[in-house]
Amino acid sequence: MSDSNTTNFTNPSTFILLGIPGLEVAHVWISIPFCAMYAIAMLGNFTILFIVKIELNLHEPMYYFLCMLAVSDLVLSMSILPKTLTIFWFNSREIDFNACLTQLYFIHCFFMIESGIFVAMALDRYEAICHPLRHSTILTNPVVVKIGLAVMLHGGIVVLLYLLLARQWPYCRTNIIPQTHCEHMAVMKLACTNTHVSSYYGLFVVFCVTGLDVVFITMSYTQILRAIFSLPTKDARLKTFEICGSHLCAISAFYIPRLFSSLTSRFGQNMPLYFHILSTNVYLLVSPMLNPIIYGIKTKEIWAGSSNTLLRKAL
Numbered sequence: 001m002s003d004s005n006t007t008n009f010t011n012p013s014t015f016i017l018l019g020i021p022g023l024e025v026a027h028v029w030i031s032i033p034f035c036a037m038y039a040i041a042m043l044g045n046f047t048i049l050f051i052v053k054i055e056l057n058l059h060e061p062m063y064y065f066l067c068m069l070a071v072s073d074l075v076l077s078m079s080i081l082p083k084t085l086t087i088f089w090f091n092s093r094e095i096d097f098n099a100c101l102t103q104l105y106f107i108h109c110f111f112m113i114e115s116g117i118f119v120a121m122a123l124d125r126y127e128a129i130c131h132p133l134r135h136s137t138i139l140t141n142p143v144v145v146k147i148g149l150a151v152m153l154h155g156g157i158v159v160l161l162y163l164l165l166a167r168q169w170p171y172c173r174t175n176i177i178p179q180t181h182c183e184h185m186a187v188m189k190l191a192c193t194n195t196h197v198s199s200y201y202g203l204f205v206v207f208c209v210t211g212l213d214v215v216f217i218t219m220s221y222t223q224i225l226r227a228i229f230s231l232p233t234k235d236a237r238l239k240t241f242e243i244c245g246s247h248l249c250a251i252s253a254f255y256i257p258r259l260f261s262s263l264t265s266r267f268g269q270n271m272p273l274y275f276h277i278l279s280t281n282v283y284l285l286v287s288p289m290l291n292p293i294i295y296g297i298k299t300k301e302i303w304a305g306s307s308n309t310l311l312r313k314a315l
Helices: 024-054 061-090 097-130 132-138 141-168 184-188 196-229 234-267 273-298 300-314
Strands: 014-017 094-096
Touching: 014 097, 024 061, 024 273, 061 097, 061 141, 061 273, 094 097, 097 132, 097 141, 097 184, 097 196, 097 234, 097 273, 141 184, 141 196, 184 196, 196 234, 234 273
Parallel strands: none
Antiparallel strands: 014 094
16 A cells, blocks of 8 residues: 555555544544534434424425425535544545545535525525515425526536546546545645646636625625515514524525635645644534524424424324
8 A cells, every 4th residue: 555655656546535634643532523513413404304394384495495405414414424434433544536536526516505505595585585475476396396406406517527627637646635535625636737727617616606606695685684674663673583593694604614614725825734624624514513403493493393293202
């Protein structure tokens, strides 16, 4: 294995994931919060799906989008954590070349899908609050399905170029990835060819594609806040704002760590490597864990649905 790390080769059969270089002695301890986040994400998102399925009063566009978000969170967590935990617990660092590229695709694809879902949820809240009389006629079930398919295609197509470029690069330097997973920037740095196209495309995706999602969300919530503040009574304003509070919290937990990680990975060369790796894991793992908590606590209907389910189980 040591020879393969130093000799020239093209498209190695395996990559070696180091985990968190510099913190190897703490891998077992770091695995504890990672495992806790994984367990909470799995339990919370499966609970959301279960409650929305059995509670007929939750069969509305807002909760359909919430289910899409839960599925995206589950796939994102399962794409990262199992391999990361095997590195921490069993020092199992090898990953097949094709499996590495598949993991890279799923991570970035479902991140883009989740971003698109937040746009769809912002559109839903905009129609529900700013145009309540036409909300049910515009966002019908077929329309919600079409939006969901469009979001999936959007994420899949945008990230496809990452995969196509990574597959054709020659890898003749090393097969060691100083990461817990196959992340685009980490794999790109192993190529022994000019990767400027991929680097520029990555910046385009971050600032233009994801940035455009943020612009749409900002525009929607600007109109929503205007509608809220124009309501006649304070109680009505607070009640309406509570409906959007969970969305704003989830959006902040999703985009802010991502922006911070992207900027530090490209412009924070003086920061320790383990800091970059931990920041990457934060934006990928914290949001899937927090989303079901945020929506479970902030959304009264979800809270009531879970209470009703527990009562029926008890009886």
